[in-house]
Amino acid sequence: MSTDLSDASDGTLASRAAEGDERAFEVLLRRHLGLMTAYATRLTSSRADASDAVQEASITIWRELPGLQTPDAVRGWMMTIVSRKSFDLIRRRRPASDVDDLEVPSTDGAHDDPERRAQSSDAMVALREALGRLPAGQRRVWTMREVGGESYADIAEKTGSTVTAVRGQLARARESLTREMEAWR
Amino acid sequence: MSDPTPFSPAARPPGPVPPSDPEAGPETGRVPDSESEPETEVGGVSTERLTDYLDSGREPYDPLIEDDPASLAQLVALQRLRALSADLVESDAAAAPAPDPSWIAGVMDRVRTESRTGRDIPLTSPDARSTLHITEGAVRSLVREAGDSVPGVVVVSCGLAGDVGVDGAPIRVDVALSVVYGADLRRVADLAREAVAEALSRHTELVVEALDVTVRDVHLGAREAGL
Numbered sequence: 001m002s003t004d005l006s007d008a009s010d011g012t013l014a015s016r017a018a019e020g021d022e023r024a025f026e027v028l029l030r031r032h033l034g035l036m037t038a039y040a041t042r043l044t045s046s047r048a049d050a051s052d053a054v055q056e057a058s059i060t061i062w063r064e065l066p067g068l069q070t071p072d073a074v075r076g077w078m079m080t081i082v083s084r085k086s087f088d089l090i091r092r093r094r095p096a097s098d099v100d101d102l103e104v105p106s107t108d109g110a111h112d113d114p115e116r117r118a119q120s121s122d123a124m125v126a127l128r129e130a131l132g133r134l135p136a137g138q139r140r141v142w143t144m145r146e147v148g149g150e151s152y153a154d155i156a157e158k159t160g161s162t163v164t165a166v167r168g169q170l171a172r173a174r175e176s177l178t179r180e181m182e183a184w185r
Numbered sequence: 186m187s188d189p190t191p192f193s194p195a196a197r198p199p200g201p202v203p204p205s206d207p208e209a210g211p212e213t214g215r216v217p218d219s220e221s222e223p224e225t226e227v228g229g230v231s232t233e234r235l236t237d238y239l240d241s242g243r244e245p246y247d248p249l250i251e252d253d254p255a256s257l258a259q260l261v262a263l264q265r266l267r268a269l270s271a272d273l274v275e276s277d278a279a280a281a282p283a284p285d286p287s288w289i290a291g292v293m294d295r296v297r298t299e300s301r302t303g304r305d306i307p308l309t310s311p312d313a314r315s316t317l318h319i320t321e322g323a324v325r326s327l328v329r330e331a332g333d334s335v336p337g338v339v340v341v342s343c344g345l346a347g348d349v350g351v352d353g354a355p356i357r358v359d360v361a362l363s364v365v366y367g368a369d370l371r372r373v374a375d376l377a378r379e380a381v382a383e384a385l386s387r388h389t390e391l392v393v394e395a396l397d398v399t400v401r402d403v404h405l406g407a408r409e410a411g412l
Contacts, residue, residue, distance in 0.1 A: 012339055019301070019325050021325075034279070034284075035274060055288070062296045062299065170236070178262040181262070181265075
């Protein structure tokens with residue numbers, strides 16, 4: 001009796017979930033869980049923290065779905081909630097300190113995962129390493145923009161910064177990355 | 186598509202000639218340290234502006250960028266970086282351990298404690314001393330199930346307009362559908378309408394004044410491809 005919802009678009013699933021369809025919500029969540037978790041892992045630099053942040057985000061997503069104006073854009077919206085929860089968690093973990101000194105593993109388990117190592121192209125390896133050399137603040141802002149597709153205003157709000165400063169950080173991150181990636185052009 | 190531009194590179198305002206081209210390698214050392222000075226430039230155009238141009242899909246055509254080899258090279262580099270970045274996250278995600286089933290179950294348990302039941306809709310009680318209701322959420326669920334039962338249809342949303350809490354008040358039902366690509370829209374919409382009308386009359390006592398069906402979306406379906 002249950003229709004297969006796996007062909008349904010994000011927008012359809014979001015609309016149904018907003019009207020209370022828990023099954024649609026689960027399909028939507030499973031569809032993007034990998035990305036949400038990867039995103040939170042990059043932001044919190046911890047799988048355990050990422051799991052907690054994504055859990056909190058998932059409940060919030062369910063709660064706030066009825067207010068979402070553009071169901072078709074649900075994925076980006078979900079990602080902004082993931083980063084919001086990730087930053088909440090980072091602040092709770094390290095109350096008085098700047099989130100910038102958190103250590104983010106640049107290769108993030110790549111050495112102990114042969115499958116990933118095999119899948120990664122050389123350019124990808126170079127990108128991971130170049131990312132690892134960025135200052136933490138730039139890396140986090142870059143991640144929110146390129147991975148999360150978040151607006152400058154959202155990033156500024158979450159990092160306690162200004163749009164101008166965020167744009168500047170992004171420009172510097174991109175310049176470092178393109179310069180380091182020169183060999184892979 | 187982009188109209189021929191009245192500008193030419195020669196018409197550019199004379200400015201400091203960029204001392205380096207982006208092929209010059211990491212020796213350029215021109216990245217300023219100041220937080221408040223984002224105007225770093227590679228070639229003649231700032232990275233910020235190049236990124237904004239990329240974000241707008243390279244529209245409208247900007248000759249200052251497109252006709253300047255250094256800017257164009259950096260634009261292409263930024264574009265490649267972006268494509269690679271998308272793959273980076275996909276590969277992060279692919280390499281991450283599969284989600285623990287108990288993790289998902291835990292989230293869904295919490296979701297169910299916050300289910301959206303909506304308004305109460307009265308039903309005639311067989312016993313005059315008690316009342317009987319069906320929730321709006323349950324009615325929506327019925328509508329979804331009825332619509333979904335038509336091959337090639339996924340219900341997108343179901344709106345109940347009118348005073349559903351008042352016995353016998355006329356209400357309007359708006360059902361939006363996503364229909365599989367290639368299906369006969371009119372036929373499929375009619376089937377969905379019939380299925381929904383039947384379910385509502387069988388399971389509720391709503392006085393349905395109007396039942397509007399809209400095809401709002403078309404989806405690709407591996408399964409229903411034979412329709």
